[in-house]
Amino acid sequence: MRATVTVMLKAGVLDPQGKAIGQALHGLGFAEVGEVRAGKVIVLELDEADAGRARVRAEEMARKLLANTVIESFRVAVVEG
Amino acid sequence: MRATVTVMLKAGVLDPQGKAIGQALHGLGFAEVGEVRAGKVIVLELDEADAGRARVRAEEMARKLLANTVIESFRVAVVEG
Numbered sequence: 691m692r693a694t695v696t697v698m699l700k701a702g703v704l705d706p707q708g709k710a711i712g713q714a715l716h717g718l719g720f721a722e723v724g725e726v727r728a729g730k731v732i733v734l735e736l737d738e739a740d741a742g743r744a745r746v747r748a749e750e751m752a753r754k755l756l757a758n759t760v761i762e763s764f765r766v767a768v769v770e771g
Numbered sequence: 772m773r774a775t776v777t778v779m780l781k782a783g784v785l786d787p788q789g790k791a792i793g794q795a796l797h798g799l800g801f802a803e804v805g806e807v808r809a810g811k812v813i814v815l816e817l818d819e820a821d822a823g824r825a826r827v828r829a830e831e832m833a834r835k836l837l838a839n840t841v842i843e844s845f846r847v848a849v850v851e852g
Contacts, residue, residue, distance in 0.1 A: 724816035
């Protein structure tokens with residue numbers, strides 16, 4: 691199974707990286723850009739045949755290592771392969 | 772519109788961050804973890820009512836600023852809202 695963990699700063703938490711990207715895009719002439727949020731994505735190949743169990747384990751990995759759940763939220767997607 | 776740009780290192784490009792995450796997960800007892808790849812996700816609020824145009828612009832932003840297309844590939848997803 692392949693699990694994709696997407697980690698974003700929670701709404702309300704200041705995101706200086708997103709802000710810098712937004713300013714750079716404005717500087718390049720992309721005037722339509724409003725708020726920008728930056729996050730991480732971690733793609734994990736898991737030696738686990740059951741999608742449900744793969745999801746539970748990936749969520750455990752996110753809570754223990756991949757995300758700082760005080761300021762970040764995460765989302766797990768599992769696909770075969 | 773909201774555009775989500777996901778940027779990953781191309782296959783074959785060494786990913787030390789992904790490797791470090793994989794080793795840390797093994798150290799925590801997640802023995803089922805195989806290859807790990809780390810990437811970025813950028814969520815853009817766009818003042819643009821047309822989904823097709825939003826996608827074209829977001830792809831342009833990815834090529835010009837968000838991704839280094841020599842070593843990184845990107846994917847754009849556009850949703851209403």
